[in-house]
Amino acid sequence: MNRIEIYTSRKKAILLLIAALLFAIGGTYMFINAETFSKYPLILVKSFSAFTVLFFGLGVFVSIWMLLKNRLALTIDENGLTIYSMFNSQFIDWNSIKNFVVKNMGRSQKFIVIELKNPHGWMRQERSAFKRKTMQFSMNLVDSPLSLSSDSMQISSESLLSLLNENLGKYQNKTFLHKQ
Structure with missing residues (x-):
């Protein structure tokens, strides 16, 4: 069994x-000194800065979690691929996948979109309302409920795309027993 494991990058x-800390500190400064931003309504400045602190504070938490232990981010084997996140994992068998494509978001953010044969079926089978909403957002953004970003992995987007397409070609339409 040829199993490929890709871990998070320290x-x-x-x-x-570093980036999350800087933005969280900037948001805190902005919240404390909201009155000095007289060009904008106080409630707007306070709301924006509070959101900034919460969002990038979460980024601090996630980055510390990633630093504590080199965590598994993705496995690829003859059955399919398993995506690991902070709270759960999601297995996708090769026969559910139509294709992998790269979508650019902004100048530097690249996503590998997992084009599924039945994307709406994936969303219907999801039990968590929050994950369904996230999948719907992704569907509206990149035409698929599932995508990958190599930003936190020990692999480049180009290498990951090549690896995924190579394994899709090798294992799609072959029957294996799935063991998780």
């Missing part, structure tokens, strides 16, 4: 930690 986690 170097990328350190960069995330």
Whole structure:
């Protein structure tokens, strides 16, 4: 059995930690000194800065979590791929996948979109309302409920795309027993 394991990158986690800390500190400064931003309504400045602190504070938490232990981010084997997140994992068998494509978001953010044969079926089978909403948002954004970002992994987007397409071609339409 040929199993490929891709782990989170500590170097990328350190960069995330630094950026998140800077933005969280900036948001805190903005919240404390909201009155000095007289050009904008106080409630707008306070709301924006509070959101900034919460969002990037979560980024600090995630980056520390990534630094504590080198965590598994993705496995690829003859059955399909398993995506690991902070709270759960999701298995996708090769026969559910139509294709992998790269979508650019902004200048530097790349996503590998997992084009599914039945994307709406994936969303219907999801039990969590929050995950269904997230999948719907992704569907509206990139035409698929599932996507990958190599930003936190020890692999580049190009290498990951090549690896995924190679394994899709090798294992799609072959029957294996899935063991998780």
